[in-house]
Amino acid sequence: MSFTYFLKRAAFAALALAALMTSAFFLVRLTGDPVNLYLPVDASDAAREAMRIRLGLDRSLLLQLFDWAWDILSLDFGMSLWHNRPAMDVVLEALPNTLALGAIALALAFTAAIVMGSIAAVNAGGWIDRGVNVLSQAAASVPDFWLGLMGVLLFAVTFRILPTSGFGGPIYWVLPVACLFARPFGTLVQIVRGSMIEALNATFVRTARAKGARDGRVTFVHALRNALLPAVTVTGDLAAQFAGGGGVVEVVFGFPGIGKLLIDGILKRDFAIVQASIFAVAVVIFVINILVDMLYASIDPRVRVE
Amino acid sequence: MALLEVKDLQVSFDTASGRIFALNGVSFSLERGEVLALLGESGSGKSVTASAIMDLVPNPPGAIDRGSIRFDGAELLTLSGNERRDLCGSRIALIFQDALAALNPVYPVGWQIAEMYRIHGRKPKGGVKKAVIDLLTAIGIPDPERRARQYPHEFSGGMRQRIMIAMAVALEPDVIIADEPTTALDVTIQAQVVDLLATIRKRGDAGMIFITHDLGVVAELADRVAVMYAGRIVETANVFELFEDARHPYSLGLLASQPRVDTDEDELVPIPGSAPNPLALPSGCAFRTRCPRAEGLCAEVVPPLETVGPGRQAACHFPVSPA
Numbered sequence: 269m270s271f272t273y274f275l276k277r278a279a280f281a282a283l284a285l286a287a288l289m290t291s292a293f294f295l296v297r298l299t300g301d302p303v304n305l306y307l308p309v310d311a312s313d314a315a316r317e318a319m320r321i322r323l324g325l326d327r328s329l330l331l332q333l334f335d336w337a338w339d340i341l342s343l344d345f346g347m348s349l350w351h352n353r354p355a356m357d358v359v360l361e362a363l364p365n366t367l368a369l370g371a372i373a374l375a376l377a378f379t380a381a382i383v384m385g386s387i388a389a390v391n392a393g394g395w396i397d398r399g400v401n402v403l404s405q406a407a408a409s410v411p412d413f414w415l416g417l418m419g420v421l422l423f424a425v426t427f428r429i430l431p432t433s434g435f436g437g438p439i440y441w442v443l444p445v446a447c448l449f450a451r452p453f454g455t456l457v458q459i460v461r462g463s464m465i466e467a468l469n470a471t472f473v474r475t476a477r478a479k480g481a482r483d484g485r486v487t488f489v490h491a492l493r494n495a496l497l498p499a500v501t502v503t504g505d506l507a508a509q510f511a512g513g514g515g516v517v518e519v520v521f522g523f524p525g526i527g528k529l530l531i532d533g534i535l536k537r538d539f540a541i542v543q544a545s546i547f548a549v550a551v552v553i554f555v556i557n558i559l560v561d562m563l564y565a566s567i568d569p570r571v572r573v574e
Numbered sequence: 575m576a577l578l579e580v581k582d583l584q585v586s587f588d589t590a591s592g593r594i595f596a597l598n599g600v601s602f603s604l605e606r607g608e609v610l611a612l613l614g615e616s617g618s619g620k621s622v623t624a625s626a627i628m629d630l631v632p633n634p635p636g637a638i639d640r641g642s643i644r645f646d647g648a649e650l651l652t653l654s655g656n657e658r659r660d661l662c663g664s665r666i667a668l669i670f671q672d673a674l675a676a677l678n679p680v681y682p683v684g685w686q687i688a689e690m691y692r693i694h695g696r697k698p699k700g701g702v703k704k705a706v707i708d709l710l711t712a713i714g715i716p717d718p719e720r721r722a723r724q725y726p727h728e729f730s731g732g733m734r735q736r737i738m739i740a741m742a743v744a745l746e747p748d749v750i751i752a753d754e755p756t757t758a759l760d761v762t763i764q765a766q767v768v769d770l771l772a773t774i775r776k777r778g779d780a781g782m783i784f785i786t787h788d789l790g791v792v793a794e795l796a797d798r799v800a801v802m803y804a805g806r807i808v809e810t811a812n813v814f815e816l817f818e819d820a821r822h823p824y825s826l827g828l829l830a831s832q833p834r835v836d837t838d839e840d841e842l843v844p845i846p847g848s849a850p851n852p853l854a855l856p857s858g859c860a861f862r863t864r865c866p867r868a869e870g871l872c873a874e875v876v877p878p879l880e881t882v883g884p885g886r887q888a889a890c891h892f893p894v895s896p897a
Contacts, residue, residue, distance in 0.1 A: 471675035478628050478670075479741070480663030480693045482656060493680050568680055569725040 274558070281554045285547070289340065292546045293333060301325070302349055302537035323349075336543075345547065346540035350533075355540035359529065359548050366518070366525035367552070369441070370510030373448035378503050381453055382492070385460025385499075390487060392465050400457060408454025412447050416520040419443045433522035440523075447517045452506045456499055463498045467491035496567055504560030511552040575647060576603035577781045578627070578666075578749050583641030585622050585631060594852045596622040598805040599641070601879065604749065604781040611792040611813070612785045613828070614802035615849050620785040623802075624751045627783075628668050629658040646748065664694045667742035671754040673734035677726035683737050684710075684722025690744040709740045713770060732763035736770060743774055750774070751783045756791060768794055789832050793817065801825045804850055804860035807879060811886040819896060821888040823865045859891070867892045 303319045320326045324335065339346065348355040381404075388400040423443065424432040430442055467473065468491045476490040511526075518527040526545055533541035565572045585597040597619045604610050612620045625631045627643055627650070643650040645666065650658060662668075670676035678686060684706050691702045698705035710718035713736045726734055735755060742750055752771060756764040768791055775782055775795075784795055792799055792813060799816045801809045801824065809822035817836075820826045827845040847864040850856060856863050862872040871891050879889040883896070 471670065471672065472678040474630055475668075475670060475676045476678070477630055477659070478662055478668040479690055480659050480661070481689075482659050485693070490678055494678070569682075570679060570727050 277558065278554075285550050285554075288550055289337075289543065289547060290333070292543055293336060296534070296539050296542045297329075299534055299537050302539070305537050306349065340543075340547070345544040348533075348538055348541045350536045350538045350541070355538075355544040356548070358541060359526065359544045362524055362526045362529040362545075363548055363552070365435075365523065366527060367511065369444055369448065369518075369523065369525060370507065372441070373445045374452055374503060374507055374510060376445070377449050377452040377456055378499065381456030381460050381499065382496075385457045386464050386487060386492060386495075388457070388461045389464035389468060389495075390483075392461075397461075400461070404454040404457035404461075406454065407450045408458065410450055412451060413516040413520060415450055416443065416447045416517055419446060420520070433520070435522070435524050440521075444517050444521045444523050447520075448510065452503070455506075456502060459502055460495060460499050463495040464491060467495040470494065493567060497564065500560065500563055500567065504556060504563075507556050507560075508553045511556060512549050576644075577606050577646060578604040578783075579642075579644040580623070580627070581642045581644070583623070583626060583643065584639040585619075585626055586637055586639055588635040588637075589853075592853050595855075596636075596805055596852070597626070597641075600802075600805070600807055602800045602807055602810060604783060606748070606781055607775075607779040608798060609775055609782045609784055609796045611796035611799045612783060612802055613787065613789070613792055613799050615787060617804075617849050617852065618802040619805040620802055621753055622805075624668060624753050624783070624785060627666065627749075627751060628662055629655070630668075660694070663690055663747070664696075664745045665747050666749040666751065667745070667747040669735075669738050669742045669750065669752040669755045672758050673731070673738045674726060674758075676738060677734060679726055682723050682725055683729070687722075687737070687741050687744055690741060694745060696745060705744070709744055710737075713737075713740045714766075715740075730763075731759050732766060735759060735763075735767050739767070739770060739774070746778060747780060749781050749783065751785070753785045754787070756786075756788070764791070771795060789829065789834075801828070804852070804855055806860065806889065807887075808861065808890070809886075809888045810879075811883075815883075815886060821882050821886070821893040821896075822890050823867050823892075823894060824861050825888075826894055827864075859889075867894075 302323070303316050303325070307316055307319060317326070324332060327335075336346075343356075345354070345356045345359075347353065348358050351358050384400050384404070388397045391397045419430075420432050420443065423430040431440055434440055468487070470491070472494075473486055473491055476486045481490065512530075517523065518525045519531060522528070526549060530542060530545045532538075533545060580603070581601045583597050583600040584595065587594045587596055600619065600623055602610065602612075612623060614620050622631070626638055627645075629650075631638060638651060641651070645661070650661070653661075677683065684703075687706045687709060688702045690696075691698060691705065706722055707718045710722060715721050715733060715736060721729075726737075729737065735758075739755070742752075755771070756767050759767060771782070771784075772795055774780075784791070786792060796813045798810065798812050800807045801816070801822065803824050809816070809820065809825045811820070811825075816825060817829065820829055824845070827843070830843040831845055833842060845864055850860055850863065856873070858871075858873045858875055859865070859868070859877050862868040865872070867890075869892065875891070877889045877891045879887045882888045882893055
């Protein structure tokens, strides 16, 4: 991957980011007037006007947009209304939690799916294959909020071995990771199984057997590397989704990630937090896409860009 | 004792519409230093024969129902899977038809050739890397150090087939099976690959099975020919005898249907009809429905492969008389 290629990608990403941030600017203002939320119902009109002036909401929308764009270009995302701290500081505290949660869940799902999918493909049609198929279909279809609630009910309420929610040591990660793990695992097993069956029937696998390679080498050296590409593509997609936060899972478990921060920010009309979160997530997704491309090229020489 | 001896080999496949017998009792033998051509139309069982020798018949749906494959005195069909694998590549090697599909797209070609040494635990003099470069040089790949690091898609069709050949001969096997190695190539490139194979056979005393439907290549390379039809060998003869004096009506039909420069004949005579449906082979001799010499007996009794002259056999009730 050459440097000019990277620059081209970055330029396109910057354009997309500008468009995204502009829409975020308008959309977040559709959630309502923060002044009505933060001041008591019986506050005087003068007090309301004073707060609007302090927040800069009294000026025309266009003027606000230019002012805000200039701030963003100088990487100033404004103060959080709710936290009363620079919004980006709050975002950068939540983002690593989300990234770690997503990375752990995806890494586990990817590894488990490679193993299970390969085993199913090698035994295609047999009872192991059917068992894996049922398991992966179930994992891919079960809604994560239901899984989360059932997990809390079973392990936190009935057995009392895991916390219901919150944040702390490794024990607080078990249920959120398990919930996020299920869907990618189910999807990836199906994909690995399919591409692995195709690879195992390819002529180059016959060549490997004709060369004298035994089953393990044929499966894991020759077939698997060819079967990895579709799984990497889908994992990249899922990683981009997870970068936006574990969504429902973060809310169910009160997990202090970017997803929960974003939802709270919208509810609290904390414009700066919403905008800073969207910006940070967009940058992460750009980086993930670049990484997936590089990974792709390192697995398959045919897609290398000269 | 023959180097490789196949006897009464029967291979069948389960398909959605019934059991197909791809080989119906194939017998032939291969001596050291000999090139045996397996000649026949597509579907006649040439490639299945190669697969059976290399233990590449997919099971299921395929199965070797009966027969024997003896290599260097040992019966292959009773060996364990891993014992078979150890022979493959090191002592019996296969060259595939379509090198682009047969080479692994995600590994450099040098790595794929070097893998032969790694799989079989061989340590060539001067190291594996040097052995690979020497092989690439020997098969006529220019700039071998750089080319070894490149991937199959960066080579032309002819170059890829040379790399397949280099891989097959790397460990100096006793038997080389070439499964239509020139079919996917341009005519000019075909000639180069045939020349390369001819050089290789002169170099050692390996036996070679050359699978083809191309009479021209047979004439150029083969010592002996086994003609296959519908999963059986219908005639074996040395290459000159076959071209001058074929005994089986099918061999004769094949010769008459391809252009030749060594006769004055300028009319091509096609064999009437088409290859039989393997699900519903004609009773008796499978060729009888297309055969100008067929009589009542041909529908009742399968003609056995019988000696019809010194070193030659034909499976026909009414063979063409010697010229």
